[in-house]
Amino acid sequence: MAWFRRRPKYEVVSTEVPMSTILRWYLYDTGLDDANKLAEFVGLNKVSAEGDAKEQEDSDIRVSRIMELMPYIDALSDISADTMVALHRSNGKGADLTPEETASSKIIYKAVSMSSLIGALSIGINIGILDSGALSSGRIEMDMDYE
Numbered sequence: 748m749a750w751f752r753r754r755p756k757y758e759v760v761s762t763e764v765p766m767s768t769i770l771r772w773y774l775y776d777t778g779l780d781d782a783n784k785l786a787e788f789v790g791l792n793k794v795s796a797e798g799d800a801k802e803q804e805d806s807d808i809r810v811s812r813i814m815e816l817m818p819y820i821d822a823l824s825d826i827s828a829d830t831m832v833a834l835h836r837s838n839g840k841g842a843d844l845t846p847e848e849t850a851s852s853k854i855i856y857k858a859v860s861m862s863s864l865i866g867a868l869s870i871g872i873n874i875g876i877l878d879s880g881a882l883s884s885g886r887i888e889m890d891m892d893y894e
Contacts (some may be wrong), residue, residue, distance in 0.1 A: 764874050765792055776869045777862035782806075809869040814890035820864045827860035828853045 771791055783799045787790070794802060814819070832852050836842055846850065868884040872875035 762874055769870055769874075771802065772806065772809065772870050772873070773862075776810055776866050778806075779858065779862055796883050798818040806869075809873050810865065812872050813865065813868045816868065820861060821870070823864060824857045824861040828856035830862075831856040 771782070771786060774785050782802065783793050786794070793883070800840070815866060832849060835852065836844065868877065
């Protein structure tokens, strides 16, 4: 029964990606604003029009790998935004927020949370630290009325 003791053959692959590349991917994948314009504000060089088109095309591929997770990402982003507003209010700094300011804060917190999750998942899959085949949203009913 020597075949029973055989170790599976596998190959360890190491990928090195510069942080500047990950940052650029994040800017394109999150779609918060003109990624090429934002690149300058975070210390990266702008890319040419052709480079911008290629970055957007590559981003579309990365983001398409997590599209089935978007309801989950959206729900977690709502939870995060509500939690951050509650935290802000509980420490006394946001006790006097108007309903409009509260709504505005939730929008900002949700954008931060959602962009972080989208960037983490799309980039993680692209560099191989997450397996897109192992990620599945399935069919989960979430009751968002937790207040």
